[in-house]
Amino acid sequence: MGDGAGPRSDGKSKSFFAQNPSALIFIAFLAAFTLIVTLLSEAYGVGFLSTSFVKTLGKTLCLCLVALAMDLIWGYAGILSLGHMAFFALGGYMIGMWLMYARTEEIVVQALAQGGLPATPEEVSQGIATQIFGVVGSSDLPAIWAFAHSLPLQLLLALAVPGVLALVFGWLAFRSRVTGVYLSILTQAMTLALALYLFQNDSGLRGNNGLSGLQNLPGLGDASQDLVSVWFLWASALALGLGYLALAWVVSGKFGSVIRAIRDDEARVRFLGYAVETYKLFVFTLTAVIAALAGVLYYPQAGIINPAELAPIASIYLAVWVAIGGRGRLYGAVIGAAFVSLLSSLFTSGRLPDIPLGPVALNWVDWWLVILGLAFVAVTLLAPKGIGGLFDRFQHIRPPDRKGAALGPNDGALQEQEARE
Amino acid sequence: MSALLEVSGVSVTFDGFRAINNLSFSIGPAELRAIIGPNGAGKTTFMDIVTGKTRPDAGRVTFGERSISLLGMNEARIAREGIGRKFQRPTVFEDQTVEDNLILALKANRSPWAVLFWRPKAADMDRVQALAEEVGLGDQLHRKSGELSHGQKQWLEIAMLLAQEPRLLLVDEPAAGMTPAEREQTTALLVSLAKTRAVVVVEHDMEFIRRLNCRVTVLHEGSVLAEGSLDHVTRDPQVIAVYLGRG
Numbered sequence: 001m002g003d004g005a006g007p008r009s010d011g012k013s014k015s016f017f018a019q020n021p022s023a024l025i026f027i028a029f030l031a032a033f034t035l036i037v038t039l040l041s042e043a044y045g046v047g048f049l050s051t052s053f054v055k056t057l058g059k060t061l062c063l064c065l066v067a068l069a070m071d072l073i074w075g076y077a078g079i080l081s082l083g084h085m086a087f088f089a090l091g092g093y094m095i096g097m098w099l100m101y102a103r104t105e106e107i108v109v110q111a112l113a114q115g116g117l118p119a120t121p122e123e124v125s126q127g128i129a130t131q132i133f134g135v136v137g138s139s140d141l142p143a144i145w146a147f148a149h150s151l152p153l154q155l156l157l158a159l160a161v162p163g164v165l166a167l168v169f170g171w172l173a174f175r176s177r178v179t180g181v182y183l184s185i186l187t188q189a190m191t192l193a194l195a196l197y198l199f200q201n202d203s204g205l206r207g208n209n210g211l212s213g214l215q216n217l218p219g220l221g222d223a224s225q226d227l228v229s230v231w232f233l234w235a236s237a238l239a240l241g242l243g244y245l246a247l248a249w250v251v252s253g254k255f256g257s258v259i260r261a262i263r264d265d266e267a268r269v270r271f272l273g274y275a276v277e278t279y280k281l282f283v284f285t286l287t288a289v290i291a292a293l294a295g296v297l298y299y300p301q302a303g304i305i306n307p308a309e310l311a312p313i314a315s316i317y318l319a320v321w322v323a324i325g326g327r328g329r330l331y332g333a334v335i336g337a338a339f340v341s342l343l344s345s346l347f348t349s350g351r352l353p354d355i356p357l358g359p360v361a362l363n364w365v366d367w368w369l370v371i372l373g374l375a376f377v378a379v380t381l382l383a384p385k386g387i388g389g390l391f392d393r394f395q396h397i398r399p400p401d402r403k404g405a406a407l408g409p410n411d412g413a414l415q416e417q418e419a420r421e
Numbered sequence: 422m423s424a425l426l427e428v429s430g431v432s433v434t435f436d437g438f439r440a441i442n443n444l445s446f447s448i449g450p451a452e453l454r455a456i457i458g459p460n461g462a463g464k465t466t467f468m469d470i471v472t473g474k475t476r477p478d479a480g481r482v483t484f485g486e487r488s489i490s491l492l493g494m495n496e497a498r499i500a501r502e503g504i505g506r507k508f509q510r511p512t513v514f515e516d517q518t519v520e521d522n523l524i525l526a527l528k529a530n531r532s533p534w535a536v537l538f539w540r541p542k543a544a545d546m547d548r549v550q551a552l553a554e555e556v557g558l559g560d561q562l563h564r565k566s567g568e569l570s571h572g573q574k575q576w577l578e579i580a581m582l583l584a585q586e587p588r589l590l591l592v593d594e595p596a597a598g599m600t601p602a603e604r605e606q607t608t609a610l611l612v613s614l615a616k617t618r619a620v621v622v623v624e625h626d627m628e629f630i631r632r633l634n635c636r637v638t639v640l641h642e643g644s645v646l647a648e649g650s651l652d653h654v655t656r657d658p659q660v661i662a663v664y665l666g667r668g
Contacts, residue, residue, distance in 0.1 A: 253539065254524060254539045255536045257514075257517060257524065258536055260514070264514055267496075268512045271505075273497050273500035273501040273585065278533055282533045
């Protein structure tokens with residue numbers, strides 16, 4: 001199905017890009033896109049694109065990255081996880097803790113400095129705790145904020161917490177050989193449980209208020225959002241580009257071959273001697289960490305994160321993007337995520353005029369979800385390869401179609417359908 | 422000659438039904454053996470037990486010179502010990518090329534990290550080419566295996582088994598779905614394979630077994646009814662009563 005299934009017999013003489021032409025094309029597109037947006041931005045260019053639109057584009061790149069992770073776990077390994085947006089949001093929470101802490105610290109130190117006497121560390125930390133947690137009626141910093149003062153530690157946590165959660169959850173689920181729709185339900189339950197927990201005020205992450213003001217980067221007091229938005233766009237583009245190359249490398253080799261084999265017939269893979277559960281756990285954890293990285297870059301651009309971001313619907317959207325873009329090919333996931341999420345923000349912005357249809361009017365904000373749902377069903381039924389399938393059509397790639405029951409021994413070379421033709 | 426695989430006193434019950442009843446079986450390191458028996462005699466369950474798919478309720482299954490127990494090992498671990506299994510229907514990875522299929526099966530370290538950094542060496546590709554040529558797929562390496570004919574898929578799966586370099590090969594109805602010419606090729610291949618390793622063939626087709634010219638084990642209701650040459654077992658009155666008589 002995907003790229004990376006190309007000839008490899010003379011593997012050593014061919015470079016990575018020769019085997020994966022789509023990776024090179026993708027990087028070129030991404031570079032061109034980043035350059036054009038930069039030149040049209042308010043900070044570095046002609047100001048054609050508003051800062052908020054640059055942020056939308058930067059966020060879209062992060063969504064493309066998490067879609068890549070989803071494609072690896074679902075499109076390649078065949079595990080429909082409905083929990084990857086939870087890992088994405090957890091990464092966002094972890095970086096959000098540092099952003100909020102460090103920013104509040106600046107404000108508190110400034111405010112206390114006006115009193116004349118230099119503030120003691122106790123006064124500062126008390127001030128920070130009151131500022132952040134006053135909203136949930138508390139003035140103590142919970143234990144989970146112990147590392148929030150340090151960017152490197154909190155960045156480490158941003159990847160480690162989702163990674164360890166995925167490792168433990170995956171170990172429990174895969175070890176008992178839970179597969180298919182049952183696994184999807186289990187991952188969804190995990191997401192829901194996490195969201196419900198974070199909604200509580202005593203979860204230590206400000207309950208349903210979530211974390212806010214994340215767009216203000218500490219230590220860059222005078223940098224305007226115009227500049228910051230472009231910097232984050234660059235960082236997101238870099239992460240997406242590197243993520244794409246890394247995953248293209250992973251799926252182009254024997255590892256990709258093994259996980260696609262697991263998707264198609266995991267029992268057979270076991271009899272070949274591969275520990276299927278270990279591979280699933282490996283992919284699950286790897287993709288959770290990638291999702292968390294995307295979240296780390298996304299939420300400073302969004303500015304706010306709250307437990308609603310972990311709702312199972314977010315992970316279902318993620319699956320819809322990948323399905324519409326085309327499972328089992330990396331560029332398909334990116335196209336799906338970019339296309340559908342940008343269309344989503346267009347249709348739900350309220351700026352499109354209603355279309356009058358006799359007695360009722362087609363209101364885009366209300367009807368967008370219905371349209372998206374219909375599109376998802378249509379893609380699943382009519383074009384299972386999604387938008388990515390169009391590229392196959394251009395290249396005249398046709399799928400092998402020899403399925404059907406085998407005929408009796410003496411017609412061994414034929415399949416049911418061929419014999420009928 | 423000590424046995425490579427030793428199954429002794431094994432019993433399995435599914436929901437009160439005794440699929441395998443105090444079964445004992447052993448095979449040497451270079452031996453060809455055919456297993457026959459009516460439907461429900463426990464042939465497939467026997468293979469499931471040896472390959473780790475089914476856990477027996479009682480009994481011992483040991484493998485190799487050091488007689489390590491296979492019970493408690495999972496399927497992948499048992500496969501790495503050197504037991505290969507060929508299913509009745511060809512199960513190849515249809516979405517991948519013949520070459521990819523063979524590389525998957527090639528004997529190598531199976532841990533995820535080792536596989537992630539594995540890149541084909543010239544020796545590996547030569548081996549893949551040689552295996553493909555051995556089963557007549559030498560010019561089909563870059564085709565998706567889903568495009569192959571049924572018979573070609575059977576051959577690809579056999580080549581994959583050879584790539585695994587198993588010490589014990591369990592083959593379920595190898596002749597099903599093959600043309601007469603292919604059956605003859607298969608017979609010759611199985612006989613030559615059994616010179617260097619143990620091969621167990623489960624088969625219904627008496628004509629095919631006669632050509633294999635090997636010891637035969639007759640299963641009935643989960644235990645061994647008779648064992649010996651084909652002529653010996655076909656003369657056994659018990660065998661005639663439960664199996665051949667009906668056929």
